[in-house]
Amino acid sequence: MTGLECRKVSMKFGALAAVQMVSFSLNPGEILGMIGPNGAGKTTLLNCVIGIHKPTSGKIFLNQIDITGMKPHKICRMGLAKTSQIMEPFMAMTVFENVLVGALHGGRMRMRPATEQTEKVIELVGLKEYASKLSGSIPVPARRRLELARALASGANILLLDENMAGLNPHEIDEALEILKKIRNSGKSLIVIEHIMRVVMGISDRIIVLNYGSKIAEGFPEEVVNYETVIKAYLGDKLSSLKVA
Amino acid sequence: MNSRIDRIILVIFLGITAALAFLPNFVESEYLLRLITVVIFWIGIAGCWNMMSGYTGYIDFGPVVYFGIGSYVVAIAMTKYGIPFFPSLLLSGIMSSLVAFLVGIPTLRLRGAYFAIATFAFAEAMKQITLEFDRTFSVSFFQGSDGITLPISGHDNSFFFYCVLPVTFLVVLAHYFIEHSKFGYGLKAIKEAETAAEISGVNTTANKLGAYVSSAFFLGLFGAIEAYWITYITPSDVFNVQKTVQMVIMTLLGGMGTFLGPVVGATFLTLISEALGARFVEYYLIMIGGIIIVAILIMPNGIIGSLKIRKKFRFI
Numbered sequence: 001m002t003g004l005e006c007r008k009v010s011m012k013f014g015a016l017a018a019v020q021m022v023s024f025s026l027n028p029g030e031i032l033g034m035i036g037p038n039g040a041g042k043t044t045l046l047n048c049v050i051g052i053h054k055p056t057s058g059k060i061f062l063n064q065i066d067i068t069g070m071k072p073h074k075i076c077r078m079g080l081a082k083t084s085q086i087m088e089p090f091m092a093m094t095v096f097e098n099v100l101v102g103a104l105h106g107g108r109m110r111m112r113p114a115t116e117q118t119e120k121v122i123e124l125v126g127l128k129e130y131a132s133k134l135s136g137s138i139p140v141p142a143r144r145r146l147e148l149a150r151a152l153a154s155g156a157n158i159l160l161l162d163e164n165m166a167g168l169n170p171h172e173i174d175e176a177l178e179i180l181k182k183i184r185n186s187g188k189s190l191i192v193i194e195h196i197m198r199v200v201m202g203i204s205d206r207i208i209v210l211n212y213g214s215k216i217a218e219g220f221p222e223e224v225v226n227y228e229t230v231i232k233a234y235l236g237d238k239l240s241s242l243k244v245a
Numbered sequence: 246m247n248s249r250i251d252r253i254i255l256v257i258f259l260g261i262t263a264a265l266a267f268l269p270n271f272v273e274s275e276y277l278l279r280l281i282t283v284v285i286f287w288i289g290i291a292g293c294w295n296m297m298s299g300y301t302g303y304i305d306f307g308p309v310v311y312f313g314i315g316s317y318v319v320a321i322a323m324t325k326y327g328i329p330f331f332p333s334l335l336l337s338g339i340m341s342s343l344v345a346f347l348v349g350i351p352t353l354r355l356r357g358a359y360f361a362i363a364t365f366a367f368a369e370a371m372k373q374i375t376l377e378f379d380r381t382f383s384v385s386f387f388q389g390s391d392g393i394t395l396p397i398s399g400h401d402n403s404f405f406f407y408c409v410l411p412v413t414f415l416v417v418l419a420h421y422f423i424e425h426s427k428f429g430y431g432l433k434a435i436k437e438a439e440t441a442a443e444i445s446g447v448n449t450t451a452n453k454l455g456a457y458v459s460s461a462f463f464l465g466l467f468g469a470i471e472a473y474w475i476t477y478i479t480p481s482d483v484f485n486v487q488k489t490v491q492m493v494i495m496t497l498l499g500g501m502g503t504f505l506g507p508v509v510g511a512t513f514l515t516l517i518s519e520a521l522g523a524r525f526v527e528y529y530l531i532m533i534g535g536i537i538i539v540a541i542l543i544m545p546n547g548i549i550g551s552l553k554i555r556k557k558f559r560f561i
Contacts, residue, residue, distance in 0.1 A: 050444055076446035084444075090437035093430075101434045104427045106446025111427065154446050 003027050003189065004049070004080070004158055009058035011041075011048050011213075018044040020213040021058070026158065031180075031190045033204030033221065035197075037233060041213040042193045043085055046160045050082045051075045062158075076106045081156035083147035085163045085193075091136035095127055095146055098135050099153045106154025118153055125149045125179055141172045145179070152183065159183065160191045165199055177203060201225070209233065248425070254505070255421055262414050269403035282406045284515045289413030290467050290488070291495035291507035292420060297460040298493075299502035300423060301453055302436035303353070306361040307368030308492055311341040311461040313483035315468025317375060320393040320478055321386070330398070334408075334469045341465025342458045349457040353450065356439070365486075372484035392479035395472060408470045416463050420504045423456075432456055436502065498540055500547030509548050 004026040011019040019041040026032050034042050048055045051072040060068045067075050081102075090098050099121055103114035122131055125145045130138045135146060144164055151159050165176050173196065180203060184190060194200045200207060200221070207224045209217040211233040217224050224230055265285075272278045290312070298305045315337035322333035352363045375387040387393075398404070423429035431452040434442035443449045472478050491514075499510025517536065521529035544551035 052440065052444065071448075072440075072443045073446050073448045076444055081446075082444055084441065088438040088441035090434050090441070092437055093433060097430065097433075101430050101442065101447065102445045104430055105434075105442075105448070108446070111425075114427075150445055 005061040007059045009055045011044050012056045017213050022215045024208050026189050028189055030205045031203055033200040033207040034193045035200055036210035040210040042210055043162055076154055079157040081151035081154045082160040083151050083164050087143045089135035089146055094132050095135050096131045099149045102150040102153035121149045121153045140167050158189050162193045275402055278402045282409055284512055285413045286409045287511040287515050288508050289416045291492050291511045292416040293460045293464045294492040295496045295507045297456045300432040301456055304361045305364045307364035309488040310368035310371045311464035312468035314341045315465030316472035316478050316483040319469035319472050320395050337469035338462045338465040342462040345458045345461030349454045353453045372480045375480040395476045405474050412466050424504055500550030503549045505549045506547055
């Protein structure tokens with residue numbers, strides 16, 4: 001089986017267990033939603049996957065190759081790219097150059113094919129009007145798309161989107177969803193961390209729910225939101241009897 | 246991307262270098278030739294610093310160490326082993342980059358001020374080692390504070406002009422390629438956001454090390470040339486922190502991380518100290534200090550850096 005697989009991944013920072021024994025898998029062409037309250041360990045889990053943190057225990061496999069503890073740039077070159085929740089564009093570089101870095105280094109391309117790839121990706125995410133602007137000077141929605149473009153340019157087959165739609169208005173969210181569908185149709189798989197339920201419910205094939213670092217539920221979107229444990233995690237004990245979801 | 250403007254600048258630069266190559270045939274005054282050589286020398290050295298610190302944002306505060314290693318390698322190779330100048334020169338560059346490689350692996354993990362302190366400490370440590378090595382081990386190798394006298398070359402100023410010119414040419418040309426290459430985009434990405442660069446596939450360690458080692462290689466060459474030129478070296482001269490400071494100031498004045506920054510900064514500072522130094526022997530350092538302060542206040546990104554921002558004009 002190809003795709004991404006996490007086996008009993010735990011990440012401890014001192015005494016704090018940010019992620020505990022989480023296992024999940026991502027099949028090719030699938031969109032996996034990842035939800036959970038703030039501090040549930042979603043970002044930490046993805047950071048373990050792309051090699052920013054080395055998990056305290058557990059194994060991560062990409063296309064059945066063990067990538068646990070590899071350097072992030074190697075993992076990126078193997079086809080696994082993440083967009084960051086905290087936007088970190090290369091400020092003094094233009095939007096085009098930002099994406100170019102992804103293509104040149106992540107995609108291991110030479111200058112000419114990388115330039116072509118960059119043009120294609122910028123077109124796809126709709127950043128053409130900003131291409132020659134400095135990335136520090138563009139508005140937030142464009143920066144979100146820039147993060148996405150940089151990850152896409154590396155040619156990764158699996159994209160991890162960490163709250164890529166935070167701070168967008170409903171109209172912008174619709175546009176972003178269109179882009180994600182295009183990306184999925186091109187044969188890529190995605191893991192989407194998002195707080196906006198409309199996004200997660202609408203786009204995910206499956207959803208996993210984290211709370212206090214542990215996976216508390218997994219299933220189809222409509223199943224998951226009715227699980228007792230999930231409602232409890234989001235609304236607390238008192239309100240869970242109301243079954244709002 | 247204004248790659249056309251960049252290409253025009255490159256052509257102008259190649260033209261100027263070609264014209265300079267004929268200069269010694271026309272310049273009568275030895276003083277003028279020496280002054281021009283010094284300017285070119287500093288353009289090259291400031292360029293070495295810019296190659297590393299300007300592009301990666303890692304402030305190296307001990308580049309002089311590779312300059313000093315270059316000086317000592319050439320001196321020892323020539324006096325102790327009787328190797329002629331040019332092979333020794335190459336050996337200096339190789340030794341400097343080898344040391345940079347070994348030192349770079351641990352120090353380039355440090356960020357910000359810690360990297361600056363580590364490189365500064367290493368430069369000072371090398372000075373002390375060359376000073377005390379012979380006394381400690383009862384040998385005669387570095388010759389401590391006595392220094393080493395190199396064989397008198399008997400070459401005139403134009404010889405050193407032709408030594409310095411090609412090396413500086415290579416340094417500036419290397420900048421041009423860094424600006425337009427995969428390697429350069431990697432370095433600039435590291436400067437802006439290192440973690441983001443790493444997860445975008447940039448091998449940050451290898452790229453930083455590459456910049457550090459190439460900068461050290463050229464510094465080693467310059468150190469060797471200066472040693473042969475001056476013919477007498479001591480640890481406190483060749484490892485002098487003032488050289489580091491001068492590289493930093495020249496680059497900052499011209500514009501960090503730009504192709505023309507070190508060229509403009511080094512020319513400006515060398516010529517102005519020469520002009521003022523001749524006329525106001527006692528006060529010229531104060532005046533230069535004032536000029537630097539004013540320049541940095543008006544143009545915080547350096548001469549070229551500020552031009553780039555104000556004109557919204559993107560060129561190298």
